[in-house]
Amino acid sequence: MIHVQNLTYAYPGAKEKTLKNLTFKMEKGEIFGFLGPSGAGKTTTQKILYKILKGFEGEVKVGGKALEKWGKAYFETIGVGFELPNHYLKLTGKENLELFGNFYPKEKLKNISELFEQFELKDALNKRVEDYSKGMKVRLNFIRAIRHNPDLIFFDEPTAGLDPVNAHKIKQHILKLKEEGKTIFITTHNMSTADEICDRVAFIVNGELRVIEKPSILKHKHGQKRVKVELKNGKMEAFELEKLGKNADFLNFLKKDELERINTQEATLEEVFIKVTGERLAPEGGLN
């Protein structure tokens, strides 16, 4: 679906390049996560992919066709969910969607009322957006990005600033889009979001890609192959995963008291990120 080769970009007047030789592929129907701290180049990459930024070096192909050769039709095939909700505040949710929907072929557009119902915004249909909560505005963003039924959808920090309930809803909607066969490109610095929904993730730091892999493989590769066992009496011990069922020490330990919990010692995606890139995603105590 997307093929990027040696993508390099520098903002006009900037001394340093924002993107340095990025190379990656995205398959059709995949959720691909672009992870990195603020200023790493995630949004810049997205902006290039949805043709807002021009003047890049390297090769970018979408659907087998060079990005620069795509004309107006490209924008009918893509949807973009921006990081910050951006709507006409003086217009109602419905008026906003009708206005932007007007630029797409009618037969591709999904029914506004049905979408509002699906996203639990039914009562807000005819309310001005200035009266929406943040969560409602984000959902409206989401609806606008998918209303014209695009094949390729970009989401920039889709769960940023949302409470856990709304963030969960958004993640479920993204997974539903994947079930429908959509290809989804997500940029985020939220590791749990990426871990939950992405098929593959790419770590980007200072404009360079450090790794591209499935989250499960990364966690497995960088985690310890051990289980940590805790008993009711508070005693704790760790055992190698290999041949665990035949490990006499492990079996004897279990007999000592009632079991409280057993955890695998898999690394979190954030730990993997720090290990691979040597960078943190957000300052200590940040909301990650």
Added chain:
Amino acid sequence: MNKPLKTTLNDFKLIFRTASLRVFLFLPLAILLVINWFLPYLIGRYPVVIDYVIFVLMVSTTETAVMFMFIYAMVLIDEKETGVAKVYGILPLKQITFILQRFTLPFLIATSFTFLVLMVQPFFDFSAGPALALSALAGLHSPLYGLAVTISSKNKMVGLVYMKIYNLFIIIPLVSFFLSKAIQPFFGIIPSYWIFVGMENMHLGEPILWPMVIGFIYSLFLIFILARIFVKRHFV
């Protein structure tokens, strides 16, 4: 519904739902009232004013155009502030079409109102043809300064400041009529100068072709340059 019409309707909804912009829609009417009732009253009381009526008309024509520029510039700056401009950047819409859609109506309204002012003012008997050409040139100031204000401003407060600055800038060429003829052409760098020269010629019964031709070419050239900058900056 067709796209330009829908966009225009949307713009009007935004303007009518924003109290501070709604007021400006009625200012050209206020200008019309001043020209038709207040100015004749003033001349009745202070006859010396009659010598300056042509200058009042010059300012009125440009100000009429500028009012619509102000309204549209504020709508566009608001789009920038709220990030809505970015949405237009990813629509199946050519950016030049966006500019045409957003500025054709202000141009037409500005031209119509200026034409109305010129035709109903009670002081001079202008022919419709030259008055329409002059009005269209004044109308071009709406997209011209609208683009300039939008490009220069990151938010509405800055937009208001630039609006004031450009408003002063527009009337600077009036000074040229009080200076020596040799200096006058230097004011041609300010596009409104060509409206003023055209109006003076019309008032004196002289041909207005050249000031109009130069004014149109120069204004369109500036609009072209500004539109290019606008396209680069507005949607990012």
